Every structure is written in C-alpha cells, then in structure tokens.
Amino acid sequence: MQRLFLLFITCLISTWGYAQYPEEDPPEPILKIGGALRFNYNLSTWKEDQLERGGDFGYDVFRINVESEYKGIKLNAEFRHYSQAFGGAFLKQGWFQHDLSERSQIQVGLNQVPFGIQQYNSNNWFFNITYYVGFEDDHDMGVKYIHDSGRWQWQAAYYKSAEEFVFGLAEPSPNRYSYDITGRNKENNQLDFKLVRRLGDSLAHELGASLQGGLLYNLDTEQNGTRYAAAVHYEYKPAYSPWNVKLQAMLYRMNPQYAAGEDLNFVEMGAYGANYNVASKGEMYTASLAYHLPLDTRLLQGITFYNNYGYYNKRVSGFENTHMNVLGALFTAGPMYIYTDAAFGYNQPWLGPEWTNALAFGTPGDTDWHLRFNINMGYYF
Template sequence: MTKIIMRLQFSKTCAFSIVAFLFLFSVKAQDKPEIKIGGALRFNYNLSSWKDGQKKRGGDFGYDMFRVNAKGAYKGIQLNAEYRYYSEGFGGGMLKQGWLGYNFNERDQIQVGLTQVPFGIQQYNSHNWFFNLTYYVGLEDDHDMGIKYMHTSNRFEYQLAFFKNAEELGFGNNSEVSPNRYSYDVAGRNKEINQFNGKFVYKFGKKSASRLGVSLQYGGLYNLDTEEVGNHSAVAAHYELNKGKWNVKAQFITAAHNPENADSEDRAVVTMAAYGAPYQVAADFNMYSLGISRNIPVKLGPVSNLQFYNDFAYMEKKAAGFTDSYMNVTGVLVSAGNVYTYFDYAAGYNHSWLGGNFVDDFAKGNPNAVWEARFNINIGYYF
C-alpha cells in the first residue's frame, strides 16, 4: 500500500510540475501565432537476397510513407509534431513525435510530450536509410512520453529527462503496447514506465568539431501478468567528429533488461515492437557501432551533393547459447533540391529485417545463419 501511495504522489507531482511550467512561461513571447507546415512523400524499391519470388520479378517498387510536420509558437509555447502514414503492413498511421516546448533563453529549453529520448549520438547514430542496429533495439531515435530539459553552450551540452512511459495507445488496465509505432519499445507482457535519462556531451577542437559524450538510462518494466515492476538500464559512450566534408560516429552501449515475468516466461529475452510487428530481443547485450561518411559537392543538373557512407554495428549477446547479430550498410545519399534519394546495400547476419527468422534473430539467433542482403532505393520529396 505504501508503494502505491508513493507512486500516486509521484505521478501527481509530475503532472503538477508540467502544468506549472506551461502556465508560468506562457505569459511571455510573441503576440501572434506562428505555424509552419511541411512533410515528405517517399517511395521505395528493394531487391532482397532471401526472397526468391522477388528476385525473379527483379525487385519491387512502391509506396513507403507520407508524413506531415507542424511547427508552431504562440505566447512563448512551441509546438513540434510529426505524423506519418505508412502502409497497413508497416503499422499504418502513427505519431513519430509531438511536444510542447519553451526556450528559457538561447541555451536552455524544456519539452513536454512525445519527445526524443536523450541517449547516444543524435539525431541519428547512422547515415543511411536503414539506421543502425541501435535503432532496432530502441536505442536510436527513440521517442517516449515525458518531460525533458536541455542545455547547450559552446563547450558543453546536457539533457535530463523523465518519461512516464512509451507511446500509450490503448489506455486499458492490462492492454499490451501497440506495435503501431515509429520507435522500438518493450512490448508484449511488459511496459516501460518511469524512465530517467541523462546525457552529457563535451565539445572540443576547431569549431567544436569533436563531440565526446556519455548517456545513462534507467527505468521500470511493469509486467501485466505478475503486476510487479522489473527494470531496464543502458549506458553509452559516444564520439562524433565533423571535419570538413567528413563525419565519423563511434559508439559503445551496454544494456540490460530484468523483467518480473510469470514463471513460464523466458527472462533471457524481451519483446519489442514497431512498424506493426513485434519480435524478440536479447535481454542483455553489448553493442558496438561505427559509421563514416564523406560529402562530395557536385553540379549534375539538379544534383548538388553526394554523401558516401558506411555504417557497421555488432550486437554481442550475453546469454549462453545466443548467436550474435551484425549489420553493415554501404551507400550514397543523392541530394537534388528537395529530393533526397538513398542508394543502400544493407547486409545483415541474424538480423530480423534482413533475412532469416524475423521473430528471434535479435534474441537467440541461428548459429547456422548466413549473411543476407538487400539493395534498396528510397526516393523522398521533402517540403
């Protein structure tokens, strides 16, 4: 009973703090509302090594995604939202992000709502259309429901955040997390709750070309069967270099999940979900990633820049008998006005989205797996 009372008091305190922030700072800033609408329309071609029928057809070309972006400001309160429409097979419509914000000054900002989790290299730990392995385990471009404070100065950046939970779409007493979401979260019989994040970055070198940082994450895992709260945690060390036309991203992550499952449920794996489908992920793992890119300005009709890149990642699973996972993407991003086209050759070993067994490639895996690859072209008009 004491735990329940403490949780209720904690939730009320968080809600009161959010309302107080919005009320206190709504008295300043511009008198007229501002709104900007943008978005993107994307199409996708792919040819996969593990799909015999597709290879006989010479690949498939079709609709990828349409999105709408809205940015607004009024009375000092900012709005930032992005809604995406995928095909039904990939989850249909979903809110990627949506938050209210306030700038205290040029260096400090607060955001409330569905906002990006401050963890690792941001905005992306990758250069390609597929992202990196970090994305597929919920540790790249993740967005959750909560409140975040950000500070930026010439030498230092830090972010502190509390997330009540991931995107909640059901609101039932014992409803599972919906898989119709943009970013990967723990799903199935567990739910992410009361998560704390901290991120610190030190910038150095000419024009702060180097960014050296550390990220911490800790939160609860509420189990719908046992009604007990387990925990999950992750620590990352990361470095990013921007020098001339070159960019380098290097990162190490160690992560652990300790769910309070029912006795019949395996605790060596957790279920994660996004894009309309769940799969299993090893509960405890280390992950190593390295990405490099180079821009080459050109004048080829509407084409103004070519960005060549290679992104690599290795997932080291800690459970005995599990087979590790790998991912490598080599490609080029072609920029032509508002059109951005990714040409990717994505290869994976025990990778759920790159051949093999979708359900448990990122969990137990297959020791007899082979490398599979997908040639992909994504064409997007951004407005």
C-alpha cells in the first residue's frame, strides 16, 4: 500500500504544472477567517445530582476556521478548543487542496473520509449512531481525489493513519474530534472509494455506495490485523423543497491481531478525551427526516424540525444492541444557530449511565431508555 501511495502522490504532483499562472499576472492571495463560540445546556435523566440542580449550562467550544488560496494552492483548516475534560485543543480538519479542473480536486492532509452520507448523516447536534463508531464526519491523514460532474461523483482516498497526534509506538491519543480506533491498536493504510449518482431534473435524489478497507497495527504483537466496511445510502435534498430525507445501511468488520488470551470481540475507540469499547463487527441502519420552516421575523429566520434514528446491530454473541433517537429543532437567528434536542439512548455511552461498554457488551438484563435534553447555542462568524 505504501508503494501505491508514493505512486499516487507522484502522479498527482506531475499534474500541478498544468495549472501554473503567468509570472506577469499572478493572482491575488485570498484569506478568509471565521469561527464560532458555543455554549451548552443539558439535563440528563440518569444523573440524579444534575436533576436536583436543574441541569448544567457551560462552555462548549471555541473554534477558528481558515480558508486561503494563492497561485492555485488552497488551504482549509479548523482548530477547536474544548474544555480540558473534553480533550482540550486540537485540529479538527486541515488540508492543502489543488483544483485539477472545474470538476476535480486533490486534498492532502487531515480531510473528511469519503464514506456514507456527507457531510453529516444527521440533522441534529448529536449526530447519528454512525458518528460514535467512526463512520460519520470522520477525518484522517491522507490523500483524497474528488471528481464531480453533477450527475456523477466519485471519490478515492488513501489514509496513512487517523489523526496522528502521538507518533511512534505510543497509544493513540483520544484528544480528537472524530472517533478512531485507539488503545493498543492503530489505524493504518486505509483505502476508501465512494460513488454517487444524482437523479431528477434538479438532482435532488442522491444514491451512493461506499467501500473501506484497511489495517490495524497492534502495539503488543507488532502485527497488522484487518478491517473493512461498506455502505449504501439515499438522500433527498432538493433546493426548492423544505424536506430532507437521509437513509443509510452499512456493515463493518474489525479483526485486530491481539496477543494470545485477549478478548477479540471489541476494540477501543476514542474522541473528546476518553476511550470506550466498541463491538468488533456489526451493522448500522439510520433514518433521518427534516423539515425547514422559513420565517421573516426580527429575530428568527427559520426553524428546522427533525427526527434522526439509528439502530446498531452488534454481530457478537451476548452483546446487547444499541438504539439512538434524536427529536429536535434548529433555530436560526442571524449568525446564531440554536439546536434544541431531546436525545434518547439505549446502550449509548453519551446517552446513559454506562460508558465503557455501552457499544460493546451493553448492560444485559438491566438496560433502559435514557433521555438527555440538550440546548446548544452558537455564534458563527
């Protein structure tokens, strides 16, 4: 795979010369800086002390976004600063980009993995269950090629690793934005391919298929295991209609090379400063429906109502399955976006008292639905 990667890079670099600008007429440099400040309120039914306080309201994140372009080379980066308990400061995304033509581009760096519905397989602040197992808005370190002709789009990518913040044989840090495999395994040499077909006069219907395959390097055995995933999806997102529909089905398998005697039925995954266990194989089915109501008032410009559901079928004997449903609304007020969510979870680590094994063993015989009421308000600039 590494030889293929070097060959891929050499071929791409050789194409850059076709987009050079005349020395007597260089383009003006472009620089755009933006960001957001967000605060969060939440009330969780399984936290008795929080119920007595009436919930908690505090700092969520401050972020800076930078977009730049000069002489055919673009930059896109986003740096986030959460509280120390949620991982502190880290790069969410960041890549160099060169447009090979009006329809194709190459991205190098920490970019979004082309898998499933993009950019999000959800409408709410919590994402869908796919996010929590590393298959929604995931960003990894590598090279991605995108070709989009309108009715057809295809993406091909090679990722050397996930967000690599700790080099060498050390365990991957969970201080990151998107969920990746951590603990005693490291993501390594991943290939992705995604194909999209858009239908209808307005291209409002999108059908897609995604494939992913890669290695898992175990720090104890110093051997590579394997992993793969596949997904099909449908999205309805017309420009003229207030409705949005997202449907996706996917499966994945992970086969790490653990040391003798270790449990082979789960892997560790981490983000936002903490790890938990995830079943080594399973399927996920998600369905999302949203409706946007435009408004013309002094304060509000629109409300988007949504319901996002996800079902996680763990293919490991004795593991309890996971359900997640988020019912809510997004209020748009000038530069402010306010997500109001009622998030229900069943064996979901962020939506229940069990953290470490909610996405692995679950809590057999003692599982209940739990509710987290959440308001996230952000000022985007």
